[in-house]
Amino acid sequence: MFNKWTFEGGIHIPYNKRLTQSLPIENYPLPQKIVVPVLMHIGAPAKVVVKVGDNVSKGQCVAEADGFVSSPAFSSISGIVSSIGMFKHISGKLVTGVEITADGRNDELRFEPIKNWREQSPSILMRRIGDCGIVGMGGAGFPTQVKLLPHRDKKVNALIINAAECEPYLTTDHRLMLEETDKILKGVKILQKILSVRYVFISIEKNKTDAIYVMKKKATTKEYYGIKIIPLETKYPQGGEKQLISTVLNREVPSGKLPIDAACVVLNVASAAAVCDAVLEGIPLTERVITVTGNAVKRPGNYIVPIGTYVKEILEYCRTDFSKIKKVIAGGPMMGKSLPDICVPVMKQTSGLLVLDTITPSYSKNNCINCGNCVKACSIHLVPSLLAKYFEKDMYEEALKRNVMDCMECGCCSYVCPAKINILHRIRTCKSYITQKRAKESLTQVK
Amino acid sequence: MENENLLHISFSPHIRGTQTITKIMLDVIIALIPALIASVLIFGLRALLMTLAAVAAAVTTEHIISVFLLKKKTTVGDLSAVVTGMLLAFNLPVAINPAMTILGAVFAIAIVKCAFGGLGFNFMNPALAGRAFLLASYPMAMTGSIFARSGYLGKLPENLSGINIDAISGASAIDGISTATPLVAIKIIQAVKTIELTDLQDSFYSLFIGNIGGTIGETSVLALLLGGIYLIYRGIINPVVPALYIGGVFLLYLIFGQTDVSFFSGTAFTVAMFQILSGGLFLGAFFMATDMTTTPITAKGQAIFAAGCAIITFIIREFGGYPEGCSYSILLMNLFTPLIDKCVKPRVYGTGRKR
Ligand code: SF4
Ligand code: SF4
Numbered sequence: 001m002f003n004k005w006t007f008e009g010g011i012h013i014p015y016n017k018r019l020t021q022s023l024p025i026e027n028y029p030l031p032q033k034i035v036v037p038v039l040m041h042i043g044a045p046a047k048v049v050v051k052v053g054d055n056v057s058k059g060q061c062v063a064e065a066d067g068f069v070s071s072p073a074f075s076s077i078s079g080i081v082s083s084i085g086m087f088k089h090i091s092g093k094l095v096t097g098v099e100i101t102a103d104g105r106n107d108e109l110r111f112e113p114i115k116n117w118r119e120q121s122p123s124i125l126m127r128r129i130g131d132c133g134i135v136g137m138g139g140a141g142f143p144t145q146v147k148l149l150p151h152r153d154k155k156v157n158a159l160i161i162n163a164a165e166c167e168p169y170l171t172t173d174h175r176l177m178l179e180e181t182d183k184i185l186k187g188v189k190i191l192q193k194i195l196s197v198r199y200v201f202i203s204i205e206k207n208k209t210d211a212i213y214v215m216k217k218k219a220t221t222k223e224y225y226g227i228k229i230i231p232l233e234t235k236y237p238q239g240g241e242k243q244l245i246s247t248v249l250n251r252e253v254p255s256g257k258l259p260i261d262a263a264c265v266v267l268n269v270a271s272a273a274a275v276c277d278a279v280l281e282g283i284p285l286t287e288r289v290i291t292v293t294g295n296a297v298k299r300p301g302n303y304i305v306p307i308g309t310y311v312k313e314i315l316e317y318c319r320t321d322f323s324k325i326k327k328v329i330a331g332g333p334m335m336g337k338s339l340p341d342i343c344v345p346v347m348k349q350t351s352g353l354l355v356l357d358t359i360t361p362s363y364s365k366n367n368c369i370n371c372g373n374c375v376k377a378c379s380i381h382l383v384p385s386l387l388a389k390y391f392e393k394d395m396y397e398e399a400l401k402r403n404v405m406d407c408m409e410c411g412c413c414s415y416v417c418p419a420k421i422n423i424l425h426r427i428r429t430c431k432s433y434i435t436q437k438r439a440k441e442s443l444t445q446v447k
Numbered sequence: 448m449e450n451e452n453l454l455h456i457s458f459s460p461h462i463r464g465t466q467t468i469t470k471i472m473l474d475v476i477i478a479l480i481p482a483l484i485a486s487v488l489i490f491g492l493r494a495l496l497m498t499l500a501a502v503a504a505a506v507t508t509e510h511i512i513s514v515f516l517l518k519k520k521t522t523v524g525d526l527s528a529v530v531t532g533m534l535l536a537f538n539l540p541v542a543i544n545p546a547m548t549i550l551g552a553v554f555a556i557a558i559v560k561c562a563f564g565g566l567g568f569n570f571m572n573p574a575l576a577g578r579a580f581l582l583a584s585y586p587m588a589m590t591g592s593i594f595a596r597s598g599y600l601g602k603l604p605e606n607l608s609g610i611n612i613d614a615i616s617g618a619s620a621i622d623g624i625s626t627a628t629p630l631v632a633i634k635i636i637q638a639v640k641t642i643e644l645t646d647l648q649d650s651f652y653s654l655f656i657g658n659i660g661g662t663i664g665e666t667s668v669l670a671l672l673l674g675g676i677y678l679i680y681r682g683i684i685n686p687v688v689p690a691l692y693i694g695g696v697f698l699l700y701l702i703f704g705q706t707d708v709s710f711f712s713g714t715a716f717t718v719a720m721f722q723i724l725s726g727g728l729f730l731g732a733f734f735m736a737t738d739m740t741t742t743p744i745t746a747k748g749q750a751i752f753a754a755g756c757a758i759i760t761f762i763i764r765e766f767g768g769y770p771e772g773c774s775y776s777i778l779l780m781n782l783f784t785p786l787i788d789k790c791v792k793p794r795v796y797g798t799g800r801k802r
Contacts, residue, residue, distance in 0.1 A: 013462070168462070246796070252797045255795060255796070255798045256797075325454065326455055327454055327455045329461055333461040334459060334460045336459060336461065337459070338456045339456070341454070354461075359457075360461050360462065366468060366525075366566075366567070367564065367567030368567050369468055369471075369740050370567060370739050370740045372685075372744045372746075372749075375745055375793065376746070380795060380796040380797075382793075402792070406796065406797065411460030415460050416464045418466040418468050418471055419567070420463065420467070422458065424460065
């Protein structure tokens with residue numbers, strides 16, 4: 001079948017990647033103080049295992065995974081635990097965190113490298129990935145080992161590595177592919193072994209021609225047999241899990257289900273590189289590449305930052321004009337979170353810091369003119385304007401019937417609306433009402 | 448000091464597209480300009496004055512209602528009233544009394560648009576409703592059509608253009624040379640069976656260029672096509688709608704238009720061609736069947752809408768007493784829009800087919 005390597009719907013937006021796409025990844029200097037939050041993933045918060053006054057090394061675990069879906073957190077510098085308490089988190093909430101003050105020593109803890117990984121069982125490799133605290137680094141932060149776990153009676157026959165990086169401004173995956181090609185491919189091989197899938201698809205948007213070229217060249221060698229590089233149409237949200245699965249495999253994730261139900265696992269490319277580090281070098285996830293960009297930043301770039309570094313410090317380091325800052329976004333402008341406060345630590349899933357010097361124009365009180373732009377843009381094929389109207393009239397049942405819960409919150413509908421209606425916000429609120437209602441109902445059932 | 452780091456927060460997405468309602472309306476206005484120019488060339492300056500009068504009346508009405516009656520900020524900035532005014536004028540014969548034009552515009556804006564809550568809430572196309580209102584109130588003035596005979600490039604064959612509507616109706620509604628619009632003419636000619644195929648064929652060129660009788664904006668297929676292509680290019684309208692509408696009428700005439708001749712014959716083809724080139728079908732198909740507010744929101748729904756318009760147009764023209772069918776078909780389908788929107792759902796990702 002003729003495959004155009006894209007999906008139906010979506011939008012073309014100004015990518016604004018030129019600011020940083022040609023800047024090589026730079027090391028960020030060791031910070032004086034970091035805060036490691038216990039919640040840098042989806043699932044149960046990690047459990048703090050250090051006390052105030054403890055000496056910790058770089059790579060030392062400060063909070064253990066607590067439960068099945070959880071992930072440990074590590075100190076990214078060597079220093080002394082100076083306080084444990086509630087700290088502001090990127091989400092805006094107060095979350096338990098471990099504050100570590102640098103002591104200038106450079107000792108580092110690592111796990112035993114698994115050099116002969118080809119001979120090891122998947123469960124050992126998987127445990128290592130979990131032990132090293134690897135989570136989805138694209139934004140969601142789902143613990144990677146949980147995704148890899150074999151599911152009873154559910155086959156997996158494909159692995160897709162998400163390197164689309166369809167969010168505007170962000171260039172970390174792009175740079176990583178250019179500079180750490182081998183690391184990524186090795187990580188992919190390890191993942192391939194764990195899942196024992198025949199083919200792995202690394203999907204990259206076509207606007208990253210150099211990355212496609214480099215990756216293709218390496219991937220065709222014998223060592224990396226079975227890895228396919230898929231150039232995707234440059235379109236947002238091409239990097240959505242569901243979009244990737246329908247683009248690459250021509251399958252769909254059933255409504256309300258997970259990619260595993262389409263016999264497929266999707267992992268972020270930065271996570272693949274981290275897997276390589278974890279298995280072959282025994283390095284836990286203590287640092288990551290982030291893009292710092294935006295008009296108010298005088299030294300934009302791609303930096304390797306210790307996880308737990310304060311956003312404010314990073315912005316200072318990048319010579320940001322603080323008087324110009326109107327908004328700081330963690331992640332991309334389409335799905336990222338705008339920070340109420342910049343005194344918060346960078347997390348495992350923070351892919352970028354975008355500093356905007358303008359306020360997004362506020363949403364208007366216009367009526368919906370029924371133009372259908374949102375319908376055309378929705379890659380899940382919902383009718384966003386209708387869902388927003390249902391929400392306003394408290395018609396949750398109708399919204400449910402029209403699959404409101406399937407909305408992936410990509411923001412395309414809000415982006416294209418000529419009436420400037422904040423459609424997504426209404427849909428999001430509608431979704432959370434329904435979730436709350438469901439939770440209440442299941443509670444009363446238990447009683 | 449604590450608040451020093453506080454920033455503006457907002458919900459994602461943090462960037463917004465550049466498309467606005469005003470820009471969409473501006474594009475529609477731009478797309479209507481070729482037809483406006485054509486109308487001036489065909490009917491003279493009066494066409495322009497009539498259009499201006501309709502626009503002025505529409506805009507003033509909307510302004511007065513939103514500011515003085517509803518005590519809200521004026522909404523005329525979105526330019527939708529301008530579009531309504533232009534479309535209304537384009538649907539009126541050039542010789543109509545200016546007072547009627549203004550009355551139509553006031554009706555369209557005040558009753559059809561503002562009374563239902565303004566742009567986005569009207570369930571009918573305001574311009575077409577205004578036209579229908581005038582047609583019901585002043586049938587004589589509305590069906591007559593003055594045709595300025597200066598400066599045009601060709602003309603309809605004698606027996607088409609020569610029919611004097613006054614002679615047939617026995618009443619003179621307007622001063623000047625009143626001739627029947629092409630569709631009225633063909634209806635009458637068909638009735639007395641004096642039609643010659645070649646006469647019809649000869650008229651195609653005139654119909655395409657537009658120097659024939661008709662309402663201000665409907666006559667020049669060429670100009671309307673130019674505007675329509677512009678709107679398609681700008682992504683404002685769904686090209687399937689005009690294609691299905693015009694194509695549908697054409698096909699229906701090809702198959703059912705001539706009961707006494709064989710299907711797909713040369714005669715049927717000629718008649719079908721004549722039918723799509725006249726009676727404001729292009730104006731309706733490109734500019735009114737594509738009106739965002741009053742047509743379905745999904746692509747599938749829009750296709751159904753267009754097909755429905757084609758069928759109703761055919762039925763009205765063939766079996767109705769009224770030769771034109773375009774505007775009523777659109778108005779009727781407007782009423783079906785909520786139903787279509789309710790029934791036609793896109794297939795949501797991950798449901799139904801494809802695993
Ligand atoms: S945010 Fe939801 S409704 Fe809007 S386009 Fe994305 S998936 Fe569709
Ligand atoms: S894009 Fe906005 S105005 Fe257009 S249909 Fe959707 S909600 Fe309505």
